Structures are given as structure tokens and as C-alpha cells.
Amino acid sequence: MKTNLEGITNKLKDNNIRLSHQRLKVLEYLDRHRIHPTVEQIYHGLNEEIPTLSKTTIYNTLNKLIEAGLVKVITIEDNEARYDINTDFHGHFKCRTCEKGLDGFRIYTRDMYFSGICPRCSEQEKCKDS
Amino acid sequence: MKTNLEGITNKLKDNNIRLSHQRLKVLEYLDRHRIHPTVEQIYHGLNEEIPTLSKTTIYNTLNKLIEAGLVKVITIEDNEARYDINTDFHGHFKCRTCEKGLDGFRIYTRDMYFSGICPRCSEQEKCKDS
DNA sequence: TGCTTACTTGTAATCATTTCAATTTTATTA
């Protein structure tokens, strides 16, 4: 649950991602607003503090963070992607009536998604290493 | 796994969805191509048989079928939605290298999504019924 | 068969996301 930003900045360094002002602010925002915010929400949330902030920067930052495995993207049943700093395995529930929600519910649909590397690509990777 | 189209057409009738030629063809396509096709794929797959078919119709049909619970939409890590006639609970695996895949894999990310009705909306629904 | 209603179609609009080129910042080296 808890994410220490110090650990994250270290990971950024490990991944050769520069610690720009904007990137740190986006991370901080995700850490403080654990509601799976959209780019729009992040943009407005940081607008006062960084009036020059561009949405493109937010997109770039999030894509970098996803690549590094520090952030997860949620793209279920919405035309807008949502971003989650909690990369642990956990479920997401959405009420189809009020479109909000979390605990205690009647479930109509369940979906599991896995991302990883398949055996064939695994094998080829081994060859490359040696 | 198996889906009998007869049962589906009956369900369409139950849901007051008219059994148009186009709708039945889209359903048949989904039944025969269980690879989570995109709208683009359905469109090209049916183009020869129905040259006048419009993408809008495919979108309309799919949305109706989703509403009726006969089809599920998959929107993970792609800008294009994919559609699945198998509405049973089952996992989806995608290889992050070759972008295909199914069985036997090294997993990096896992995601569970639930859709249903939360307690508050459940309660309000009860009130409406009585 | 005729009638009402809903569906289909193609075009145009919408809107999230990406591309791109110019500018600015970061991190490094002297």
C-alpha cells in the first residue's frame, strides 16, 4: 500500500530516468491521490503549482513510469486511461450504476489480465543472453 | 467455451434486440473467430459477404450485445477495443514481447477487474422495485 | 400488404493520445 517516494526516485535513477521537476510532481500527485486519476485530473491538479505544465509531459512521464514498472495503467470500460501508483496485485471494482465504488458489491462481470513473456520469447531471450 | 447461436438469438429476442442480418453476421463472426477481434478485423472479415456494411453498425451492434451481456469488451493496453463472445470468467494473457500468446508464461503484471452494483445502488434498486 | 418502429449507413464531429520541432533543462566534464 505505502509507497515511499525516496525509493521511487532511486528506482528512477536505476532506470536512467532523469529526475525532472515535472516527473517528481506527477509521481507525488499519484502518491497523494490514489483514485486512479486520469491525465486530465493530474493536469488540473498540478496546474496551479506548475502553470506551464503540458499534457504531453504528463503522457511522456506516465509512459516512462509504466515502462519502468513504477505505475500501472487501467483502461477498463472508459475512453480515458487511469493511472495507479500501486503496482501490487489487487482487484478493481466499479459500480455500473453510480460508476464509483469499492467494497461490498454484487458482481456481474469478472476479468483477469496477465502481462508477461510467453515461452517462445522466453527461449529466444535466453539465446540472446548467452 | 461452446456458444450456440440459437441460444444467442433467443436471448436477443428476450432483450428486444431485433435480429437483423448484420447483427447475426457479427455474432457469427465472433463465434467463429475467438481471437478477441477488433472492430477493424470484424469489418474486413465481413466485407466480402456484406460489402455495404458500415463500421458504425458494428459499433452499434457490439454495444447492444455488451449491454445485453452477450459479449464482453477487452480494452487492455491497446488503443483499440477487442470483443469476446465468451463471457465466462477466464483470464487473458498477452506476451509483452511478441504481443500474442496464451499458455505457459512468465507473468509480470496481473490485473483483476470487477463490474457490478455497489451496496448503496443495490439498496436504492430495492426501493424502486417495491 | 401496410404501418410503425427500430436499424443501417456514410459523413462529420469528438476527443484522448501521439508526433514533431524548437526551446529549455539536466547532468557531466573541464
Added chain:
DNA sequence: TAATAAAATTGAAATGATTACAAGTAAGCA
């Protein structure tokens, strides 16, 4: 600390999936 190279930021423009809309067409029922 100043100079430098590489990478990040910015905003405008492009992209592309999806939806809105209005006119024509087909489905289902009497």
C-alpha cells in the same frame, strides 16, 4: 563554475478510434 552534450518540456498539429447525426431502409406486427 562554465561549457557542453544529451535528454526533457512545450504547444501546436496530426492521428485514429469511437460517437453523433440525419436520411434512407428493413424488421416485425396487425
